[in-house]
Amino acid sequence: MGRQKIPLVKIKKESHRQVTFSKRRASLFKKASELCTLMCGAEIAIIVFSPAQKPFSFKHTSVESVLDRHLSQNNLPSTQTQQHRGNVAPSCELNLRLTEILNESEEEKKKGQAMEDMRKVSARRPMINWWEAPVEEMNMVQLQEMKSALES
Amino acid sequence: MGRQKIPLVKIKKESHRQVTFSKRRASLFKKASELCTLMCGAEIAIIVFSPAQKPFSFKHTSVESVLDRHLSQNNLPSTQTQQHRGNVAPSCELNLRLTEILNESEEEKKKGQAMEDMRKVSARRPMINWWEAPVEEMNMVQLQEMKSALES
DNA sequence: ACATCTATATATAAAAT
DNA sequence: TATTTTATATATAGATG
Numbered sequence: 065m066g067r068q069k070i071p072l073v074k075i076k077k078e079s080h081r082q083v084t085f086s087k088r089r090a091s092l093f094k095k096a097s098e099l100c101t102l103m104c105g106a107e108i109a110i111i112v113f114s115p116a117q118k119p120f121s122f123k124h125t126s127v128e129s130v131l132d133r134h135l136s137q138n139n140l141p142s143t144q145t146q147q148h149r150g151n152v153a154p155s156c157e158l159n160l161r162l163t164e165i166l167n168e169s170e171e172e173k174k175k176g177q178a179m180e181d182m183r184k185v186s187a188r189r190p191m192i193n194w195w196e197a198p199v200e201e202m203n204m205v206q207l208q209e210m211k212s213a214l215e216s
Numbered sequence: 217m218g219r220q221k222i223p224l225v226k227i228k229k230e231s232h233r234q235v236t237f238s239k240r241r242a243s244l245f246k247k248a249s250e251l252c253t254l255m256c257g258a259e260i261a262i263i264v265f266s267p268a269q270k271p272f273s274f275k276h277t278s279v280e281s282v283l284d285r286h287l288s289q290n291n292l293p294s295t296q297t298q299q300h301r302g303n304v305a306p307s308c309e310l311n312l313r314l315t316e317i318l319n320e321s322e323e324e325k326k327k328g329q330a331m332e333d334m335r336k337v338s339a340r341r342p343m344i345n346w347w348e349a350p351v352e353e354m355n356m357v358q359l360q361e362m363k364s365a366l367e368s
Numbered sequence: 369a370c371a372t373c374t375a376t377a378t379a380t381a382a383a384a385t
Numbered sequence: 386t387a388t389t390t391t392a393t394a395t396a397t398a399g400a401t402g
Contacts, residue, residue, distance in 0.1 A: 065376075065377045065378065065396065065397045065398060066374090066375075066376060066377065066378095066396075066397035066398030066399065067374080067375055067376060067377090067397080067398045067399045067400080068375095068376075068377090068398055068399070069376085069377065069398085070254075070397095070398070072250060072253045072254060073253065073254075073256075074253070074254065074255070074256030074257075075254055075255070075256075079369095080398090080399095081254075081255060082369085083369085083370090083398090083399095084254060084255070084397090084398080085251070085254075085255050085258065086369095086370090087396090087397065087398090088247070088250070088251050088254070088396090088397080089251065091247065091395090091396060091397080092244070092247050092248060092251060094396095095240070095243065095244050095247060095379095095396095096244060096262075098224060098240070099237070099240045099241065099244060099264075101224045101225065101226070102222070102224060102225075102226065102227055102233075102236060102237075102240070103226070103227070103233060103236070103237050103266070103267050104225075104226030104227075104267070106237065106264060106265060106266055106267055107263075107264070107265040108262065108263070108264050108265075109262070109263045110248075110260070110261070110262045110263075111259075111260070111261050112251075112258060112259065112260050113258065113259040113260075114255070114257075114258055115255055115256070115257035115258055217379065217380045217381060217393075217394045217395065218379075218380035218381030218382065218391090218392075218393060218394065218395095219380080219381045219382045219383080219391080219392055219393060219394090220381055220382070220392095220393075220394090221381085221393085221394065222380095222381070231386090232381090232382095234386085235381090235382095235386085235387090236380085236381080238386090238387085239379085239380065239381090240379090240380080243378090243379060243380080246379095247379095247396095
């Protein structure tokens with residue numbers, strides 16, 4: 065692409081990688097935007113976590129995420145791109161919903177590994193605790209208590 | 217683009233629109249896949265609802281998501297990236313699912329705030345007993361794993 | 369860290385299959 | 386409806402400011 069074709073492997077040079085990420089993320093969102101407009105009726109949601117764990121999201125023509133807005137309001141390092149600066153966030157609820165849905169997706173995809181993760185963790189700390197009990201043997205009340213405790 | 221430039225408005229011709237949608241959706245997913253590979257560490261999730269309400273999703277992980285299983289009849293797993301297509305989208309079930317997710321709005325708001333806080337703190341120490349660590353010191357991945365494990 | 373420029377690589381609209 | 390072809394439109398890697 066461009067001046068030279070690059071192999072589809074990880075870009076090792078840090079600065080180079082950052083530049084490429086920013087450019088391509090913008091293009092990806094643009095493509096999504098075009099697809100929404102062209103198709104009119106297509107719904108697209110995208111969430112991207114950069115290598116540095118910075119969140120970016122797309123919902124139709126918006127390129128702002130609620131997380132990005134949080135970041136810009138809290139004097140965090142000014143390493144954010146232009147699309148984050150000075151955003152007033154008119155569609156707070158919309159972005160929240162986007163984040164929810166995609167977070168849910170992320171969570172769901174890991175459910176298959178969840179049990180294994182639990183066992184790994186408990187193996188490091190062999191004590192008699194509820195998280196060591198097989199989930200299959202827990203009732204709904206216990207599961208809900210577990211969830212509440214963790215989220216607290 | 218291509219033989220002729222087309223205006224960024226809704227394509228009225230049904231057949232034409234369908235073709236364009238399929239082509240561009242494939243391209244969008246390809247771009248996302250490249251970004252994942254090139255950046256190595258970037259996490260991307262995309263959800264697309266076609267004009268006919270058919271769901272398509274992209275994720276860079278190899279694990280199939282429960283959400284996709286809800287939405288689709290057929291799944292085509294691959295090693296690195298995944299593209300799912302739902303043959304039949306039971307809108308009733310879909311709406312129930314979305315409602316279920318949206319009901320967690322308050323919860324997600326808190327999580328969004330928590331993630332912002334977490335971003336401030338890098339994972340300075342190995343997480344052995346994650347359930348004892350302050351939420352403020354957990355990063356995004358750790359938080360998601362926590363919640364996933366719980367919900368699973 | 370960005371924005372711009374430019375040569376090349378891709379994407380893609382329309383047509384053909 | 387999907388795939389392939391092909392001429393043109395975009396995307397973008399690398400250089401530069």
